[in-house]
Amino acid sequence: MKEVMEIFLNIGVRDVIDMAIVAFVFYKLFMLIRHTSAEQVLKGLVVLLIATKLSQWARLYVTNWILKNTMTVGVIALLIVFQPELRRALEHIGRTKLFTKSIMEMTHEDLSDNIDEIVEAAIYLSRLKIGALMILERETGIGDIIETGTAIEGKVSSGLLINIFIPNTPLHDGAVVIRKDKIMAAGCVLPLTENPNLSKELGTRHRAGIGISERCDAVAIMVSEETGAISIAMDGKLSRYLDGKTLRAVLKNAYKHENDKPLFRWNWRQKDE
CATH class of the missing domain: 3.40.1700.10 (DNA integrity scanning protein, DisA, N-terminal domain)
Structure with a gap:
């Protein structure tokens, strides 16, 4: 309990800003893939991650080795599966006024x-x-x-x-x-x-x-x-x-x-x- 209190006491303004940025990015990513096939893939990867940690905790070495290698391959598969969503995200960034002038501008x-x-x-x-x-x-x-x-x-x-x-x-x-x-x-x-x-x-x-x-x-x-x-x-x-x-x-x-x-x-x- 004392260690937890020390962690909270050492949190500064920069840490709060850092966590807020990460939370915002994750929220935007979730909204981007919501109601798409990529959402189901992400859920599957979360299940694999939990299973990997559980197998490590239970000392199921063979199962843990298989899951770890599956996760390694899964990172590459993730980029392929999420390609449409990643493209949409980059296009959304590119549409900001900082980078481009809207082609929709009309009276x-x-x-x-x-x-x-x-x-x-x-x-x-x-x-x-x-x-x-x-x-x-x-x-x-x-x-x-x-x-x-x-x-x-x-x-x-x-x-x-x-x-x-x-x-x-x-x-x-x-x-x-x-x-x-x-x-x-x-x-x-x-x-x-x-x-x-x-x-x-x-x-x-x-x-x-x-x-x-x-x-x-x-x-x-x-x-x-x-x-x-x-x-x-x-x-x-x-x-x-x-x-x-x-x-x-x-x-x-x-x-x-x-x-x-x-x-x-x-x-x-x-x-x-």
Whole structure:
């Protein structure tokens, strides 16, 4: 008890700051992997670590040797398994104002006009049950995705977006990528999500939209070819069956300036058809 008291008495301001930094980092890491497959892997590694210490305490030498070697290999496996999460973390750091200027910076008027055009196109395509996939670039550049499609670099307008997705036209397959007030490219190829918990009814269009939102901070808008339902994906989370008013509010909130208060609070959830 005396030793414990001495430890607490010797804790200084720097120690408190040090512990606060470590606690903050661990909290951010936990929030980053929460509700992902990496969370289950981390739990498994914790169980292995506890089992290793217990085997050492119980003097189970063979078991302890096996677990120690498993943990050594596990460190390498950890880097491989957590690669998507590590990439997202580094991209999040790179998006800070210290390192980059936001590519989302637009006047409120221009931003509002862009959103109105996108929502108008989504509603029209939904009414006619024309499949569509629109990717809105935010702070993380997705030039590699743009290069997979056909360059357009035209001003955002509902008419142009609708014409791109009309069936049997050269560019109706694939995704349209929008950067600021420009439609940069159409027919772009996106990475598919590997999330095993998604509904089996979700097709390639929705899985591609979720996939790009897992990889970066882009917003994906999908229109179902079968039902005409409008969906949106952000940060790897999918919300479906949006009407025009809700879609507009979600987009305004996604593109709000950092100093503004949220324009709309949306509880993300996945709905199955």
